[in-house]
Amino acid sequence: VLSNYLSNAVKFTADGGQVSVRIRPERDDAFRVEVEDNGVGIREEDLVRLFVEFQQLDAGSAKRIKVRDSASPSPGGSVAPRAAVAGAAHLRQPAAVAPGSTGAAADILVLDDDPAVLKLLEVMLRKHGLRPTCTTDPALALAAAQARLPDLLILDLLMPGVSGTAFLERFRAIPQSGPVPVIIWTVKDLSPPERAHLLTLAQAIVLKREGGIAALVDRVLAYVPQGAAGSNRSDGDSDSHRR
Amino acid sequence: MAIPILIVDDNALNAKLTKLLLRQHGYEVQTAADAEQALELLKTFVPRLILMDLQLPGMDGFELTRRLKNDPGTCDIVVVALTAYAMKGDERRALESGCDGYIAKPIDTRTLPQRVSHYLGARSHP
Numbered sequence: 185v186l187s188n189y190l191s192n193a194v195k196f197t198a199d200g201g202q203v204s205v206r207i208r209p210e211r212d213d214a215f216r217v218e219v220e221d222n223g224v225g226i227r228e229e230d231l232v233r234l235f236v237e238f239q240q241l242d243a244g245s246a247k248r249i250k251v252r253d254s255a256s257p258s259p260g261g262s263v264a265p266r267a268a269v270a271g272a273a274h275l276r277q278p279a280a281v282a283p284g285s286t287g288a289a290a291d292i293l294v295l296d297d298d299p300a301v302l303k304l305l306e307v308m309l310r311k312h313g314l315r316p317t318c319t320t321d322p323a324l325a326l327a328a329a330q331a332r333l334p335d336l337l338i339l340d341l342l343m344p345g346v347s348g349t350a351f352l353e354r355f356r357a358i359p360q361s362g363p364v365p366v367i368i369w370t371v372k373d374l375s376p377p378e379r380a381h382l383l384t385l386a387q388a389i390v391l392k393r394e395g396g397i398a399a400l401v402d403r404v405l406a407y408v409p410q411g412a413a414g415s416n417r418s419d420g421d422s423d424s425h426r427r
Numbered sequence: 428m429a430i431p432i433l434i435v436d437d438n439a440l441n442a443k444l445t446k447l448l449l450r451q452h453g454y455e456v457q458t459a460a461d462a463e464q465a466l467e468l469l470k471t472f473v474p475r476l477i478l479m480d481l482q483l484p485g486m487d488g489f490e491l492t493r494r495l496k497n498d499p500g501t502c503d504i505v506v507v508a509l510t511a512y513a514m515k516g517d518e519r520r521a522l523e524s525g526c527d528g529y530i531a532k533p534i535d536t537r538t539l540p541q542r543v544s545h546y547l548g549a550r551s552h553p
Contacts, residue, residue: 291440299535306533310511317441318533321448328444 289315290408293334295325295351296369297343305338308401313411322346330358336408338400339386341370349378352385365407369400429455430547433474435465435491436509437483445478445534452540462486466494469501476505476547479526481517489524496525505546509534 292314294305302318309316317334319325322343337355341348348368355361366386371393374382382389387407390400432454436442442458449456457472459465461483481488488508495501508521508529521529528546
């Protein structure tokens with residue numbers, strides 16, 4: 185698996201570019217491998233496909249190669265990276281987690297107006313054993329949170345119809361919402377006063393172009409415990425990563 | 428009269444959100460967190476459609492669907508599976524279990540009401 189990541193990273197990074205590999209322990213029985221390059225990047229919609237197809241893979245490394253090829257821009261460059269993720273493909277192989285690990289899955293409420301982003305986040309958060317509830321509808325998200333608070337909120341600032349700040353003020357008006365961490369996840373350029381105001385209501389601001397989904401997931405895991413990667417689930421979603 | 432719908436989902440926040448959405452569209456909605464609760468509820472509440480999360484603790488959604496479809500009292504209920512995003516195997520298994528269709532998670536809250544209405548074949552419904 186790792187050699188596929190690496191050969192692909194090298195292949196799609198120009199001469200003089202950089203490919204880095206990081207390996208770090210995640211818990212007693214697991215580790216995380218990250219491969220990052222500063223190559224052409226992967227379009228966001230392809231990234232969704234990449235992770236989706238990737239999660240379905242089990243032992244077939246031949247299929248993996250195919251997946252990486254299909255997710256990479258064509259050599260002729262005809263596929264312009266419309267939404268290149270920070271100019272780099274940042275892949276994470278979620279570490280294998282022993283079955284039966286404990287810990288209730290944290291409820292993550294995600295509000296973003298882009299359904300493609302929601303799909304990607306749904307997959308990524310589930311991979312980390314979290315329970316995402318994703319919507320593009322601010323009013324619905326607020327009503328659901330009023331009925332049942334999530335363990336963490338991920339909020340896109342630029343939604344049609346309502347400002348992220350107004351949403352956040354209403355969210356913070358919900359009794360007991362004080363301890364719920366909020367991560368703002370946005371493409372918006374924030375002025376220093378805007379930023380300062382938002383940070384009185386939210387715990388963190390992650391810019392979409394800086395580190396992409398990976399940076400967001402890192403930040404999420406700083407606030408809520410990583411679940412058991414769906415250890416109570418019976419589907420192949422998590423099984424495919426058990427070795 | 429409001430069309431009754433049952434949501435079977437162990438993710439309480441997600442179930443709440445879906446319930447609110449469908450209520451806004453005029454449906455009568457109940458939720459159950461697992462198969463056991465669903466079976467208990469079905470003794471008194473007969474929905475026209477069930478949104479069935481396949482991954483449930485205990486008896487999963489596949490088995491619950493199989494049971495409902497084999498029971499003359501519940502076999503006419505339309506069962507729509509909620510499948511984990513792009514778990515293609517789940518979709519095939521859902522149909523084999525007797526589900527009438529499936530919707531991939533995350534649920535697109537903008538299109539869910541139309542899809543539910545489509546599965547119900549409810550032409551008269553707003």
